[in-house]
Every structure is written in structure tokens, then in C-alpha cells.
Amino acid sequence: MTPDTEFDLHSFLPYLLNRAAEETGLKFQKIYKDRYGMLRTEWRVLAHLGRFGTMTATEIGARAGVHKTKISRAVVRLEQLGFLVRTGNEADRRQEFLGLTKKGQAAYADLSRSAQRFNAELTRTLSEQDQAVLIRCLKHLAAV
């Protein structure tokens, strides 16, 4: 028999996660939006290529948890901004390798520095232990 206590919205994880994600995400969005006119998916693609190097669209999608149509559109935008170049794969002409240009790398360097500062500010008031638990739990919850 399940405990018949009332539902508590304030301990409902999807709600709390969403609130925290929106709150923090929107603040950081201001940075990449104001500075480079980028959208969230564009920042995410840039971050993945900057951090992990050249890869295909499908690979970014799998790693970053982003749908291929969003990737496709983000790639077009990043290309227009001059941040990204495509290189056809001779071995499999369906796919293209996506890599950052000098300009894209500079943008990544700039934004990742800001992200680091932003993250430090966010975690400033959390103990080392809490941070570790939080990160572990979030990864667990994100992993399907």
C-alpha cells in the first residue's frame, strides 16, 4: 500500500529541476546572446566542438542530447557567424565533419571563460560536498 500523503510540488524533481535550469540558464543565456547573438543550441554545439574537437552532427546530437533538426539549424547559424566549417567525409559522403574556425575557437575561449566564472559564482555558496552530490545526482538523472 502506497503512503497516502499529499503530493508536494516543492519536492517534485521535474519541477525543481526545471525552475533551477530556467533560472540559471536564462542568466547565462544573456551572455552568449548579447555578445554573439547565439541561441542555446548554438552555444551548446559550439561548446561541444570547442571542448571535444571536430565531430559529425549526429555525434554532437548524441553527446549533447539535442535533436538532429536543431543541430542542423544551429550549424547553419554558426557557419553564417563564421564560427564553423564543414568538411565532407570522403569515406562516407552522407556525413560532414564539423570544426571550429579560428574565430569560432576565439568565441569558445571567451564564452567558456565566462561560463567558468558564472559557474563559480553559482557554486560559491554551496559546500564542496554539496556540489559533488549535486553534480552526481544531475548526471544520474540526465542519464535516461
Added chain:
Amino acid sequence: MTPDTEFDLHSFLPYLLNRAAEETGLKFQKIYKDRYGMLRTEWRVLAHLGRFGTMTATEIGARAGVHKTKISRAVVRLEQLGFLVRTGNEADRRQEFLGLTKKGQAAYADLSRSAQRFNAELTRTLSEQDQAVLIRCLKHLAAV
């Protein structure tokens, strides 16, 4: 001088929060979408009215962290579904009290039960301590 270590996307809180929120949110979305054809904001408004009782649109917005245009549209939808009624406030004719109908209360009872089960499943593999830390951190991060 700031530590010059490389940026680590996998410990960047806005990213992790977003991934976890999307993953869990989309799964629960299936429930209220399939069962009642509701959108996220509609479920959120229903949940707030069901849990905390009659209040105005602005009040829901402030509590739930949702913009007034979204609330406005969600209220129309919930009204159409027969889940919600408006009562004009005589004392201030700009605002209306929003309350759930019997039908809305039944939907809330149903969905909150599912939410409870869903949450229990999510936290099943987390220790009591981890859950407590996680919830505390999320509330902290969501609180501006």
C-alpha cells in the same frame, strides 16, 4: 589570479540542470499530454491551483516562475477543458480569482498521484541524504 584550468562542460551547472530537466520533464510530459492533452504551463497552473488553492494569475506567475502571457493562455485552455473557473474580484476589477472545478480537482488528484509515483521512481536509486542535498541545492539555485 583565477585558476587557469580548462573549462569543463560536464560540471557546468546550467548544462547539467538543463539535461536533467529535459530528460525528466519530457518523460512526465507524456503523462499529462497523453491523458489530458495539456501543455507544461497548463500542468503547472493546475498543480499550483490544486495544491495551494484559488489565487490570481499574477500570483501563480510569481509563485511558479511563469510569465503572464503564458499564464493567460494556459488559463484559457484549462477553462476550455472545464478544469478552471474565473471569478471577478469585486474589490479590484482588474483581477480574477482562478479556481479549479470538480473536474479540475479530479484531474489534479489523478495527475498528482502519477507525479508522486514518477518522483518516487526517479529518486528510488538515490539515498535519502542525496535526495535532501539535491532538493536543497535546487531550491537554492532556483531562488534567483
Added chain:
DNA sequence: TCGTAATAGTTGATTTTGTAACTAACAACA
């Protein structure tokens, strides 16, 4: 009490996302 400012809520235009259908290229196997 008149004029200005502020608040509650709605609406419309624009942007962004989601869904499904599509093209092109490769793989597997009779």
C-alpha cells in the same frame, strides 16, 4: 479631481521549436 504612473491581463506579430516527410548515400544479402 485631474493627470500621471502603475498594475492585471489580453492580444498580435515574430521567432523558435517540434514533427514528419524527404533526399542522398551506404549496407547487407539473396
Added chain:
DNA sequence: TGTTGTTAGTTACAAAATCAACTATTACGA
């Protein structure tokens, strides 16, 4: 080969979110 199935990526259309402007009402100060 050829035919069937799968994968990479794009595109078109519908759904939803965002942003700014709008109406109606109340608050406040000269």
C-alpha cells in the same frame, strides 16, 4: 547486381514561446 533497409542530414509545415503593444482599472500626488 538489385532490392530492401538503414543512416546522415535537410526542409516544410504546424505548434508553441517570446516580445511588445494594447485595454481596462486602480493608485497616487500636485
